[in-house]
Amino acid sequence: MARLPGMIARRVLEERELRRLSRMRLRDTGHGYDPLGLSPDWVAMASGLFRPLYERYFRVVSQGAENIPAEGAAILAANHSGMLPIDGVMIYMDVLRKTHPPRVLRVVGDLFIPRLPFISTFFARTGVVAGSRGNFRHLLVEGELLLVFPEGTPGIGKGYRRRYELQRFRVGHAELAIRHRVPVVPVAVIGAEEVLMQIARVEAKLFGIPYLPIPLLPFPLPARIHLRYGEPMHLYEGTKPEDADDPVLLEAAAARVKEAVGALLEQGLAEREGVFK
């Protein structure tokens, strides 16, 4: 069972891509995992399994990938949409493919994720972490590249009618960016809103999930997903690490990130020729 991810990766990826992925940075604790459970074999397997979705189904196009730092800690902050975290998967794939040596994006998810059977293990092995402050801090100290959705669950669950309306940005990412002196890269995802259109939601507390979304269609639509990476924002400039405790400063910093993501979204939506193009 332990060898299965590696075997799948070797079946679905060509030798050159496997070699490229083998150059990914891993803080191996001696058993092939990093302390949070990331495994290169699982990352390679996920890369192979999601590739058809990335290349053929959602036909992802990205701009500004040169803004992703090649090394060192950084936070990618994106808008969240589409009922299921397909946006997160596509950014993960895009970063893995556009960075050399490949960087594994540590996607910061909701706190209910570790409760989900199977998914929790898959997520942990591929680099997703629950969004507790301790995990976040550890990854930044280790120089990792993080992806956060500052809107949180309200972003993904806002429903189709309110598509591309940015929800309130939480301030956690701004706080840690200021405290740890790391850049924030704004990211806009265009197209994920149309992939799965949520028409209703059922309040439920299964495994800590806040609600069950009801989609219009039982399968995701093959809308083209556009990713736009903005220029890194140095929120920490002109501040001291201890300023990260100032709530007014944090709200202002988070608002700046929201504004940057909003501008990228507007630009992307204006340039988009159609949902499937």
Add this chain to the structure above:
Amino acid sequence: MSGVLVTGATTPLGLALIEGLLAEPELLPILALGVEPESSLPRLPPSDRLHYRQVDLTRARAVRALLYGEAKELGIHAIAHCARHRRAGDRGRRVYALNVECTRQLLHLAERHPSIRRFVLRSTADVYRVAADQPVLIDEQHPIRISTRMPQWLRDRVEADLLVSTAVGQSPLSIGVLRFAELFAPESGSQLFDFLRPGVCFRPLGYDPMLHVLSLRDAVRALILALRSDAHGIFNIPGRDILPLSACIRLAGRREIVLPGPLLSPIYGLRRFALRAQFSYGMNEGRFHFSGVLDGSRAAEELGFRPRFYANFDEARAG
């Protein structure tokens, strides 16, 4: 470093610690305390520096007499308190007396003692709450596991740990509380070790959390470094092994069967009842679902401790 008093001297950790302390050239006498008679302890290394005394640590008067008698004469400077009840199934006043009352007594006696200046408690990471909403990396400020429904084995460990931790900074002693990752060694009270004893291990379906395992050699190194140091406070003592539960099972050469979590408690309850086994699924449910690994940066910075040795999973196979 001068004289050291070691409690729990007849446990695998105690014996390994004594061997480690005897290898320290600048060390003065070692006063080793255990409940067994010396004649039944062939593993104790012969040395003029080693003084073994059979003492029941739950007898307050005997402990007092020893501390203010022989320990004073030997000029004991530090206490490494490693004694605690190891069988998870046992409970009652005598168990509590060893786990908690004896710790309280030793600490109070040491505070008034003319030569003792350092108190090191061997504690455990079992005191931490491992849950979905908690960070995977556990630092010393991590929430403590407190519940009225906890078995005595855990409750005592939490109480003893907090008893000593709250004395840090208030006591005239310099105190170090070492919260060990799972000490993987036979007869050490390791729940994981007992879990891996049978040929087939059941783990919860859909979950494969990261665990932190500490080798006996690293545990001894950490204790010796803490005894040498004057650093106050709580220190996580991580192990070299950070690995998923499934990898532990594989390294121990066991077969794994994954079952829905709710079935595991009755299965392991039955095993405890029928075989007098020590592993309790209920006690480990949190860390068998959610990852929890120790952040040892404080021990690295202040004690100079970094884990070096992998745990010997073959021992579980042999056991």
